[in-house]
Structure formats: structure tokens, C-alpha cells
Amino acid sequence: MHTSDIVVVGAGLVGSALAWGLSRLDQKVTILDEGDQTLRASRGNFGLVWVQGKGAGLSDYARWSLRSATQWPELASALTAQTGVDVALQQKGGLSLALSEDDLQSKVKNLEWLRGEVGAPYDFEVLDNKALKELVPSIGPTIPGATYSPMDGHVNPLKLFLALHRAMHHQGVSLHSNAAVERIERKGGLFICHTAAGKFAAKKVVLAAGLANKKLAQHVDIHAPVEPNRGQVLITERLPTFLNFPTNYVRQTDEGTVQLGDSLEDVGYNDGTTTPVLQNIAQRAVRCFPILANTRVVRSWAALRIMSPDGFPIYQESSSMPGAFLVTCHSGVTLAANHALTLAPWIAGDQKPEAIQAFTANRFNAARTSPLGEEHAH
Ligand SMILES: Cc1cc2nc3c(=O)[nH]c(=O)nc-3n(C[C@H](O)[C@H](O)[C@H](O)COP(=O)(O)OP(=O)(O)OC[C@H]3O[C@@H](n4cnc5c(N)ncnc54)[C@H](O)[C@@H]3O)c2cc1C
Numbered sequence: 001m002h003t004s005d006i007v008v009v010g011a012g013l014v015g016s017a018l019a020w021g022l023s024r025l026d027q028k029v030t031i032l033d034e035g036d037q038t039l040r041a042s043r044g045n046f047g048l049v050w051v052q053g054k055g056a057g058l059s060d061y062a063r064w065s066l067r068s069a070t071q072w073p074e075l076a077s078a079l080t081a082q083t084g085v086d087v088a089l090q091q092k093g094g095l096s097l098a099l100s101e102d103d104l105q106s107k108v109k110n111l112e113w114l115r116g117e118v119g120a121p122y123d124f125e126v127l128d129n130k131a132l133k134e135l136v137p138s139i140g141p142t143i144p145g146a147t148y149s150p151m152d153g154h155v156n157p158l159k160l161f162l163a164l165h166r167a168m169h170h171q172g173v174s175l176h177s178n179a180a181v182e183r184i185e186r187k188g189g190l191f192i193c194h195t196a197a198g199k200f201a202a203k204k205v206v207l208a209a210g211l212a213n214k215k216l217a218q219h220v221d222i223h224a225p226v227e228p229n230r231g232q233v234l235i236t237e238r239l240p241t242f243l244n245f246p247t248n249y250v251r252q253t254d255e256g257t258v259q260l261g262d263s264l265e266d267v268g269y270n271d272g273t274t275t276p277v278l279q280n281i282a283q284r285a286v287r288c289f290p291i292l293a294n295t296r297v298v299r300s301w302a303a304l305r306i307m308s309p310d311g312f313p314i315y316q317e318s319s320s321m322p323g324a325f326l327v328t329c330h331s332g333v334t335l336a337a338n339h340a341l342t343l344a345p346w347i348a349g350d351q352k353p354e355a356i357q358a359f360t361a362n363r364f365n366a367a368r369t370s371p372l373g374e375e376h377a378h
Helices: 013-023 059-083 101-118 129-135 157-170 210-220 275-288 290-294 336-348 354-359 361-366
Strands: 002-009 029-032 094-098 125-128 145-149 174-176 181-187 190-195 198-207 227-236 250-252 258-260 297-307 314-317 324-328
Touching (some): 002 190, 013 029, 013 157, 013 198, 013 324, 013 336, 059 101, 059 157, 059 336, 059 354, 094 101, 101 145, 125 129, 157 174, 181 210, 210 227, 210 297, 227 275, 275 290, 314 361, 324 336
Parallel strands (some): 002 029, 002 198, 029 174, 198 324
Antiparallel strands (some): 094 145, 125 145, 181 190, 227 258, 250 258, 314 324
16 A cells, blocks of 8 residues: 555645645655546637636636636746746736627726736726727637736746656655545545555545546535536647737737637536537637738647536635535646646645635535636636
């Protein structure tokens, strides 16, 4: 039997950020992962570190996203210092492009409400097409405007994944791939994770297995009502820089390629692509940036978001089995800094941060849900 202080289940962006954060607090950490062929939102996302618009109906989530964006430079520089990997963090602001006047008005209404709730640090500007063109000369003539927020940015999510894995290794985290946890039992004050690769025991266990948390959480008496939501994405050939800000539909990566996204589809566990949806994404991107009309698409894929019923994270310690934690969210890129720098200390033994009190699993007992909206996408 392998033993450690903490076993983290799932080596996606959430589990890796936590495992790395925990190892920096002198915890002996083991991380167990099912393997490369499994569902992995961490490899299929849009790379935004995004704040504007998040938290409609629950401003704690806006504060939580803002806090992570603010902590991101610390995360990025710690990862680079430890691994040499530059995750290409850029936080020059982001644009939420509107496709109609109504769309623009509804974005502004939401942002005004959020600024009223969060206060001064919550910053945005409303741009009409002319003002937008000054910022982004390549914007299409039929885009009525956008909201710009200096709070937003983006990273290279695959480099982030690589950096977290290298950093975990550097910190002595023991990673076991092809070690899907099948069962968790509590025995003699320890949690024992049963896998085909053996048994792994620890005083604490953290469930960070994405969509698999729904079933795994039952073993430690936590309610994890997460469901898949599909997003399809396209990527183009490399282009000279034409877009200096990430937007909600199009972003130019640090490598010059252009990522076009994304859809929101309720199709269960189907992670295949479909031509009509990809066509819509491409057409919308060309409407936003006509320069893309003759650009070659080199790749497309779909990945499944991990959505709770209200779209907000679930951070829960089991009340009947203390020491067992559930950590799941739909914005694992944006929240990576919080997970590594704020949640890890809580799991290691610090008091539960005030900032996460709203994100318990218990809220779903009261059937308080809001429909999945566009602002939940990233
Ligand atoms: C199209 C799309 C666009 C997105 N865009 C953004 C964005 O711009 N910004 C942002 O912040 N977020 C974005 N996201 C969300 C982000 O990608 C996810 O929040 C994040 O990747 C979730 O990471 P995770 O580790 O929870 O899950 P996953 O990446 O799914 O990882 C779960 C891991 O658990 C492992 N596992 C599963 N079952 C078991 C088991 N029984 N035992 C052991 N291991 C197991 C799997 O092997 C896997 O490695 C996007 C997602 C999608 C799909």
C-alpha cells in the first residue's frame, strides 16, 4: 500500500493546481489519474483568464474570479521559475463582443449589476463600433460594439498543463497514471483509494476528477451534481498578429494561431464535433474579424465542460467524513491561481476561506438554480 499525506484524484488542471499548491506547503502528495484517453476539459479549452460577466446572480463568483485573475501573475512566475515554461499569460484586458444592440445592452446591464456588487476594482468600458475599431482595427463593420475590461486576459492552456505537471514533479508529487480510482473506503482514520495499480492511503483525499466526481463523491458522502456541456473549437494556421486582446469568440494565441470558439451544447457525454456547429462558429468569427475569411483552419475538436446546476464551483469538505474534499468548477484555467494559492492552504489545514463559503454542495439541496447562460461559457 502506498501512503502519503494527501491523495488527489484527477490530474487535470484542477487536480494538478491543487497538488502543486499542497506540495509547496510541505504536504506529501500523491496524484492519481485515469489516463490520457479519458475526458479532459483541461486539454480542450479556450485559455481565457476571464472575469467580466462572471457571477450573474452570485457576485461571490465575480469576486472569486477577480481574485484569481489578480493572483495569476504570481502563479505564472512561480511556474516559470520552477520549470522554465512560460505559460504566456497576458492580462492586457479582454473584449466581450456583442452581436446585436440587445446583446450589448444585456452585457452592460449585467456588468453594471456586478460592479455595484463588487465595487471599485470591478472595471469595464462600453465601446461602440467606432471606439472598438480604434482598439482593434480588424473588427468587422457589423459588430455593434463590445465591453472591454482590463481585468481579463488569457494564457496558453497546454503550456499551463505542462508547467503544472513539471512543477508537481519538481516538488516531489508522486503521479500515477492509469490509476483510475474505483472505490474509496475509510479505515483506521485513512482514506484508501482502490485502483488497478494498487491501493493508495492518506489522511486526506481530494476529488478533482472532473465529470467523474459525480460518482466518486458518493464514496465520501458528498453531493456532486456535475453534468457535461460540450464546447466545439476551431484553430487556424498561424497569422501575423492582428488581435491584441482576447475576445469571447476569437483569440490569437501566443503562437500566432487563432482559436475560434465555442459552442454550448447539452449532448451528454458525446465529445464529437459536428459540421453545422463548427460552421456557425467559423461564420461568427469571420463576422467579427473579416480578415479570417481566407484563413485555413488546421484543427477542430470538442471537449466537455464540467457544469454544476448553477454553473458555479463546488468546494466541499464531507461533513460525515472530514478530510475528504470535492473541488470542481467550469473555469479551471481562470481559477488555477485560486486553486493553487488559496484552496490548497484550506485543504492542508487552514481555516476555510470566507471567499468560498458560497460554493458548498449544500446549496443544491435547496434547488436554487439558474439557467446556463453565455457568460458561464468560459
Ligand atoms: C470548450 C471549452 C472551453 C473552455 N474554456 C475555458 C476558458 O477559456 N477558461 C477557463 O477558465 N476554463 C475554460 N474551460 C473549462 C476548463 O477547461 C475546465 O474547467 C478545466 O479543464 C477542468 O479541469 P479538471 O481538472 O476539473 O477536469 P478534467 O480536465 O476533465 O480532468 C479530470 C481528470 O480526472 C481524471 N479522472 C477521471 N476519473 C478518474 C478516476 N476515477 N480516477 C482517477 N482519475 C480520474 C481524468 O483522467 C482527467 O485527467 C473550457 C472548457 C471547455 C470544454
